[in-house]
Amino acid sequence: MATTSGHTIKAFDEDLDRLRALISQMGGQAEHAIRESLRCLVQHDLDGAAKIVEDDKKLDALEIETERRAVQLIALRAPMATDLRDVVAAMKISSVVERIGDYAKNIAKRVPLLEASHPIEPLSLLPEMGRMATEMVHDVLNAFVERDAEAAIRVIERDKAVDDFYNSIFRTLLTYMMETPGNIGQSAHLLFIAKNVERVGDHATNIAEMVYYAATGQHILDRPKGDEMMVESI
């Protein structure tokens, strides 16, 4: 149900807007961290990777701030219906976005472990996969700010492409490992990194479900079905 007008108490609107702005800010940082970690990986940028690990603390702090504000808003404003769903969604989304930041940190920590001199080929695929996953995060957080349930569903539909990407990289790396056992170490790191990026797509999907619930009051599984996509699980 769309919300037509602001609250009688204007400060209530300001509190809700603030919460939404925090989520956007967290999302922006997490997207940047994922993209940047993959750039550092490809370019073997050790300083950049160290900065990503350091910057993750900021995301953790933002998550705490979001939670603090959400709890305060519940205590002081007693939000109802769509407002309540928004606040609960904001709390849950912030912890998911924080988790996405952790994946970026994890990728960054692997940068020094990979050999700069002999990069193996699947490395070049990761930035593209990362772009797809971070765009999902970007779009789903926009959907949250806009309360757009349809946009959230479109994000969910894109997760399959990221999964396919992962499966393709997985098979390629397996081949590398079998051909040259000397590559196993490198390949294992890349496989973990690809898995991390694949998880970013899953988390974007989780956020999309929360956005759908916040916007409509219905769980996505209960929505009127126009198609039968995405009920499959891995």
Place this chain on the structure above:
Amino acid sequence: MIDTIVPTPTDADEVDIVAGPPKMSARDVSVFYGEKQALKSVGVDIHDDKVTAFIGPSGCGKSTFLRCLNRMNDTIAGARVTGDIQLDGHNIYDPKMDVVQLRARVGMVFQKPNPFPKSIYENVAYGPRIHGLAQGKVELDEIVEKSLRRAGLWDEVKDRLQESGTALSGGQQQRLCIARAIAVDPEVILMDEPCSALDPIATAKIEELIHELRGRYAIAIVTHNMQQAARVSQRTAFFHLGEMVEYGKTKDIFTNPVEQRTQDYITGRYG
């Protein structure tokens, strides 16, 4: 990745099951004060084991509707009620209906506690006495004690039953009024903003009392306090400008209302 969700029943779900026909059932009820129509074709069910809350802004008709349920509007000159209200399947506006008897079956508790200027004992004993519910003093004593116990007041007043009811605190007076309503063994209790004159602790005691009385009596409550409606009721009806806009399970009304007007009101966007 989505896993199948298996819903687990909660307490709230268990009390949500409706068993049997409603205790009271209103259909197409309109009320006119002279030329002015105060209530427009309202239909609501009140169930035996549930608390039904009526919410809405001032002047929306919720108190007017509550007062239809035991024909309190009969006492207002120029008030006219149309439509059908049934108690256990019998039309309460039937000319053969004994209104005094009806008001014993459908009791009422008002916004401002209104004990009689008599002793605590007499406040509770008055109803059973005029309705001839007690055979002698012993039985009357029993009714008074049982009613005061059910109203959660017994322990506080048992040693001073002969003191004036008006000497009690506001919250105690309201519980005395509830004891008075219970004493005539009603089937339905109507409460018109029973806590709006009370402090938060006294309010919490009344809410706890409503919770305990649920199951024994069908209860309908009018409240301005939406949190109170959310806390005490299982069904909520939202009134606006004389219309009943939405009626449903309380948990649905407060998490996901269907109507935009309900949404705007409960989220604080109305007006």
